[in-house]
Amino acid sequence: SDLGGRATLVFSRDEAGSDELARWHGADAADWQPLLVHDESVWIALSGEGASGKHAKKLWGFRVQAVAEGWLPPAGESQALETPLSLGWRLLQLLCEHRPAELLTRQTFLTLSRYVHTSSAPQLVIAASLLVRLLKLPPSALPEPGNDPRDAWPMERMLALSGVVEAHKRQQPTLPGELLPLHIQLFAELSALAHLRTAMEPSVLDAPAWLCALTELVPVVRFLLRERPKEGETVDVVAELPQRWLGQ
Numbered sequence: 001s002d003l004g005g006r007a008t009l010v011f012s013r014d015e016a017g018s019d020e021l022a023r024w025h026g027a028d029a030a031d032w033q034p035l036l037v038h039d040e041s042v043w044i045a046l047s048g049e050g051a052s053g054k055h056a057k058k059l060w061g062f063r064v065q066a067v068a069e070g071w072l073p074p075a076g077e078s079q080a081l082e083t084p085l086s087l088g089w090r091l092l093q094l095l096c097e098h099r100p101a102e103l104l105t106r107q108t109f110l111t112l113s114r115y116v117h118t119s120s121a122p123q124l125v126i127a128a129s130l131l132v133r134l135l136k137l138p139p140s141a142l143p144e145p146g147n148d149p150r151d152a153w154p155m156e157r158m159l160a161l162s163g164v165v166e167a168h169k170r171q172q173p174t175l176p177g178e179l180l181p182l183h184i185q186l187f188a189e190l191s192a193l194a195h196l197r198t199a200m201e202p203s204v205l206d207a208p209a210w211l212c213a214l215t216e217l218v219p220v221v222r223f224l225l226r227e228r229p230k231e232g233e234t235v236d237v238v239a240e241l242p243q244r245w246l247g248q
Contacts, residue, residue, distance in 0.1 A: 009062055010045045011035060017045055030209070036069060077200060089126050096133050103134055104149040113157040116187070117164075128186035135193040150197065158194030161187040 012100075013019040021042070022035050044064060081214045095103055115127045135150065142148055165180075174180060180188070 007062070008047050009064070010047070011037075012045070013037075013039055013041075015043050019045065042066070089123055089147075092130055093126065096130050100134060100137050103130070104137070104142075106149070107151060109134070109150075114213050116161070116183075116190075117157060124183040125186065128183055128190060132186055132189055132193065135190070135197065153197075155194040155198050158190050159198070162191040165191065193226045 008023060010023050011021045013021060021037060024032055046062065092103070108129075112127050112131050115121055116124060116131065118124075121127070128216065137150075139148065165184055168180070168184050179185070197223040200232055
């Protein structure tokens with residue numbers, strides 16, 4: 001540690017430190033006592049400043065040890081599956097980052113799609129981001145080329161998100177240059193991705209102008225971020241570009 005003796009450790013139940021459990025400072029071990037927390041997780045915040053000049057002291061730091069005091073197993077298998085997992089969203093994000101093909105199941109899609117249609121859900125941004133990443137997953141990342149599990153996903157709920165975006169714009173108009181809330185931006189992108197997967201032309205559906213434009217921009221961004229073809233590989237890099245753009 002680069003702290004010169006003036007440091008404090010704060011233990012709390014939340015990351016913001018608003019639900020504080022204990023606070024310790026100083027180098028005297030006698031002032032420190034074991035802390036028993038009846039919870040699944042604890043946040044530890046370290047604060048302080050380094051000493052310098054004639055007041056500089058030998059540098060020191062803290063060592064903290066955490067031990068599970070006890071664990072109560074679920075009464076049965078069904079209870080274990082139904083018990084909420086506090087790290088569930090982080091695990092989903094980790095899987096989506098490193099093993100996205102494992103999440104391409106119909107049940108995963110249905111669960112996430114139901115979640116994003118729950119207006120009071122606290123993790124709308126994470127759920128919508130996961131769906132965007134899964135829908136954008138390139139065919140090269142699939143475990144079996146030519147067999148895309150997403151072809152069996154019902155896109156009706158994703159298509160319906162355009163209505164959620166329109167309702168938000170009517171109820172909470174934005175100023176010129178002002179961005180929509182992040183989850184609404186993601187809903188708009190999900191709606192465009194759903195139209196692309198179902199090969200439905202938004203203009204035919206009398207869709208709003210923003211959806212038509214976004215549906216065109218998605219393949220353009222994919223084109224700009226495309227990987228360089230391997231040696232000897234022939235790829236039609238403009239096949240997915242909007243015909244109107246190619247005509248110009």
